[in-house]
C-alpha cells in the first residue's frame with residue numbers, strides 16, 4: 512500500500528515535468544486515478560496519499576465501492592455506459608468521459624431530465640478507425656455535433672480518445688494531436704467551448720500532456736497491474 516503513495520508521487524512528478532516541457536502549468540492537468548478492478552483498500556491508500564479524483568468503468572462496481580470511500584473522493588466514469596445503468600450512474604459521477612453515440616446521449620439527457628440533474632460529459636472519438644473500437648468517427652461527430660449540443664440536460668465539455676495499444680507512448684502522439692485539432696475545429700465551427708481533452712493512460716500520459724491533455728486517466732502506474740482475467744474481460748467489453 513505504501514507503494515501506491517510512491518507511485519502517485521512519481522506520476523505527479525511526471526505530470527509536472529511534461530507540463531513544464533510544453534510550457535503549461537501543471538494546474539491545467541487533472542489526474543484521474545483509474546481504480547477499476549482494484550480493491551477498496553488500494554483506493555483508500557491513494558486517498559490517504561492525497562488523491563481525490565478516481566475513475567471507474569463499471570457502474571455495478573462503482574456503486575459498491577463509492578460508499579466505502581470518504582465522501583471527499585470524486586468520481587469520473589470512463590467505461591462503456593449501458594442503457595440500463597444510466598439511472599444509477601448519473602448521480603454518482605461528476606463527469607462521463609465516454610459518451611460514444613447520439614443514442615446514449617439522448618438516453619442520458621432524458622434520464623437526467625427525469626432525475627433533475629445536469630451531467631457533464633465528454634464525447635469519445637475513435638481516431639484510428641478500428642472497427643472494434645467504440646467512439647464517434649470524426650466525421651460522424653461533426654455531423655452529430657449540433658444534435659449533441661442541443662440536449663438541454665447534457666453539459667458537453669470536451670473530447671476523449673483511447674489510441675490503439677502500442678509498446679511506446681510516442682506512438683500515441685499523432686492521435687493526441689488529431690484530437691486537439693478536432694476539438695479546435697469543432698469549437699470554431701460550432702462556437703461551443705470544449706475545454707476538456709481527456710487523453711493519456713499509464714503508457715502515454717506525458718505525451719498526452721505535451722499535446723494538450725487536461726485530464727489524464729492513469730490506472731496501472733498507480734495501482735499496479737489488473738489481474739489477467741479482468742484485463743481479458745475488459746478488452747471483450749464485459750467490464
Ligand SMILES: *Cc1c(COP(=O)(O)O)cnc(C)c1O
Nearest residue numbers: 545568589712713728729730731
Ligand atoms: C482502464 C482505463 C484506463 C487506465 O489504463 P492504464 O493503462 O491502466 O493506465 C484509462 N482509460 C480508460 C478508458 C480505461 O478503461
